[in-house]
Amino acid sequence: MSDLLTIIGTCPLLAGLSEEAKASLLPLCRSRAYSAGEIIYPPGSMQSNLCIIAEGRVRICSSNAKGREAMLAILDVGAWFGDTVFSPGMPRVFGATAHEDCRVVEVSGEGLRDLLKCFPEAYPVVLDQVSRRLWSAMSVIQDDVLRGTEARIGRRLLFLAHMHNRSDDSSGVSFALTRELLANMMGMTRQGVHRVLKNIEAQGLIEFEYGRVTITDPAQLEKYVDGLE
Amino acid sequence: MSDLLTIIGTCPLLAGLSEEAKASLLPLCRSRAYSAGEIIYPPGSMQSNLCIIAEGRVRICSSNAKGREAMLAILDVGAWFGDTVFSPGMPRVFGATAHEDCRVVEVSGEGLRDLLKCFPEAYPVVLDQVSRRLWSAMSVIQDDVLRGTEARIGRRLLFLAHMHNRSDDSSGVSFALTRELLANMMGMTRQGVHRVLKNIEAQGLIEFEYGRVTITDPAQLEKYVDGLE
DNA sequence: AGCAAAGTGTAAACGAATTGACAGTCATAG
DNA sequence: CTATGACTGTCAATTCGTTTACACTTTGCT
Numbered sequence: 001m002s003d004l005l006t007i008i009g010t011c012p013l014l015a016g017l018s019e020e021a022k023a024s025l026l027p028l029c030r031s032r033a034y035s036a037g038e039i040i041y042p043p044g045s046m047q048s049n050l051c052i053i054a055e056g057r058v059r060i061c062s063s064n065a066k067g068r069e070a071m072l073a074i075l076d077v078g079a080w081f082g083d084t085v086f087s088p089g090m091p092r093v094f095g096a097t098a099h100e101d102c103r104v105v106e107v108s109g110e111g112l113r114d115l116l117k118c119f120p121e122a123y124p125v126v127l128d129q130v131s132r133r134l135w136s137a138m139s140v141i142q143d144d145v146l147r148g149t150e151a152r153i154g155r156r157l158l159f160l161a162h163m164h165n166r167s168d169d170s171s172g173v174s175f176a177l178t179r180e181l182l183a184n185m186m187g188m189t190r191q192g193v194h195r196v197l198k199n200i201e202a203q204g205l206i207e208f209e210y211g212r213v214t215i216t217d218p219a220q221l222e223k224y225v226d227g228l229e
Numbered sequence: 230m231s232d233l234l235t236i237i238g239t240c241p242l243l244a245g246l247s248e249e250a251k252a253s254l255l256p257l258c259r260s261r262a263y264s265a266g267e268i269i270y271p272p273g274s275m276q277s278n279l280c281i282i283a284e285g286r287v288r289i290c291s292s293n294a295k296g297r298e299a300m301l302a303i304l305d306v307g308a309w310f311g312d313t314v315f316s317p318g319m320p321r322v323f324g325a326t327a328h329e330d331c332r333v334v335e336v337s338g339e340g341l342r343d344l345l346k347c348f349p350e351a352y353p354v355v356l357d358q359v360s361r362r363l364w365s366a367m368s369v370i371q372d373d374v375l376r377g378t379e380a381r382i383g384r385r386l387l388f389l390a391h392m393h394n395r396s397d398d399s400s401g402v403s404f405a406l407t408r409e410l411l412a413n414m415m416g417m418t419r420q421g422v423h424r425v426l427k428n429i430e431a432q433g434l435i436e437f438e439y440g441r442v443t444i445t446d447p448a449q450l451e452k453y454v455d456g457l458e
Numbered sequence: 459a460g461c462a463a464a465g466t467g468t469a470a471a472c473g474a475a476t477t478g479a480c481a482g483t484c485a486t487a488g
Numbered sequence: 489c490t491a492t493g494a495c496t497g498t499c500a501a502t503t504c505g506t507t508t509a510c511a512c513t514t515t516g517c518t
Binding site: 063066068083084085086087090094113117120124126128131132133137138139140141142144145146187229 | 272291292293294295297299301312313314315316319322323342345346349352353355356357359360361362363364366367368369370371373374375376416458
Binding site: 178211 | 494495496497498499
């Protein structure tokens with residue numbers, strides 16, 4: 001089990017903090033373990049804590065009365081979530097759930113905001129991070145409205161491939177992903193995803209087995225997806 | 230025609246700047262007029278300027294090859310846009326178009342970022358503004374995925390009503406809005422919007438004429454929309 | 459007043475994705 | 489190794505919104 005300072009060090013949001021600043025942050029942190037499936041916070045909750053993943057993965061999602069689920073992301077170790085840190089007073093739009101057994105460091109939102117005022121050199125990094133999230137969110141909105149399911153799924157696959165494979169081999173990329181999970185990410189049904197996936201497979205661009213998808217030629221998939229618009 | 234300082238003063242993003250800081254911002258600004266329909270910048274363009282509306286209204290939108298349009302917002306005087314200010318290097322996701330004849334003050338992104346480092350007391354306001362936009366964007370994503378068209382339109386109407394009518398009379402709110410415009414905002418067709426609108430009207434919650442919608446009882450509409458989920 | 463342009467109502471045909479239902483496959487623990 | 493639970497493929501029925509097509513208002517300009 002790694003120590004608090006190490007975890008803080010892995011979080012890109014806090015990368016602008018000096019060692020001294022990080023040290024003053026420690027008293028504002030508390031670490032907590034969650035078992036798979038446990039709710040870290042539900043959608044709509046009023047808190048402004050910052051959460052940093054120390055171990056395991058966390059699912060950012062929400063669901064409506066009919067049981068339909070919308071998943072925004074699955075975050076890995078080092079990632080931060082709880083975007084209301086800097087807009088306290090707003091309810092959490094999405095909730096957070098332990099996707100696996102995991103450990104999360106929670107930082108007091110108020111404490112962090114105060115701390116930043118004392119160490120303003122960290123602001124540019126924070127602003128950059130939040131701004132990037134905004135950019136991503138706007139991309140999602142655009143895709144949702146402007147593109148059909150096939151293009152959306154294709155783009156999502158490419159995005160996931162990008163995450164799982166830093167070295168951009170132009171060769172195939174393979175990663176674990178159930179269709180059920182993908183369906184939730186896309187706000188679609190398992191069956192709907194299946195049909196689209198089979199269609200893309202028919203173009204020879206992907207292959208898929210049990211809990212796994214392989215993009216045989218990422219570059220060509222990208223071209224195909226762009227051709228759909 | 231109001232002067233640069235006045236305009237800067239109306240922009241909530243820059244509300245944290247001292248008078249001195251605002252003065253040093255002036256050399257980084259240039260004002261430009263656009264006629265209705267003119268493109269301020271297209272989607273995908275690589276710039277990181279901040280834009281502030283001095284006169285008229287601006288449409289934030291994007292469209293695909295098939296001519297389908299997605300509109301994110303219509304902004305009024307004083308509002309800012311150009312969300313890549315703090316994530317330079319990313320292409321603009323949406324474009325900006327003059328919705329009417331208008332005048333826009335553009336502030337150098339790089340200049341603004343540098344200026345903030347000299348006046349760090351303005352950071353909290355900036356961060357708050359960007360963070361709120363992120364919150365709104367996430368709300369839109371959630372609505373798109375989780376809600377049906379009727380609930381989405383209902384929520385959008387309530388949001389628009391909120392903008393046009395600060396005093397929250399529980400009495401009716403009326404505002405100019407063509408169905409065509411609403412359709413673009415929602416990523417739907419004019420006919421689709423029409424059907425939904427007629428349905429909500431049948432509940433006695435709204436009325437609509439030529440270029441205008443009236444919410445007869447906002448509170449009840451809200452209750453109705455929430456009941457749909 | 460008169461005309462063009464923008465906005466609107468309506469309805470049938472179509473299509474895409476969900477719903478619901480069921481049998482089959484894989485993986486891991488006991 | 490077999491059982492259980494999670495994941496998957498498939499298909500018909502259905503729902504919802506788009507497409508297509510056309511006639512009708514309203515507004516603003518000359």
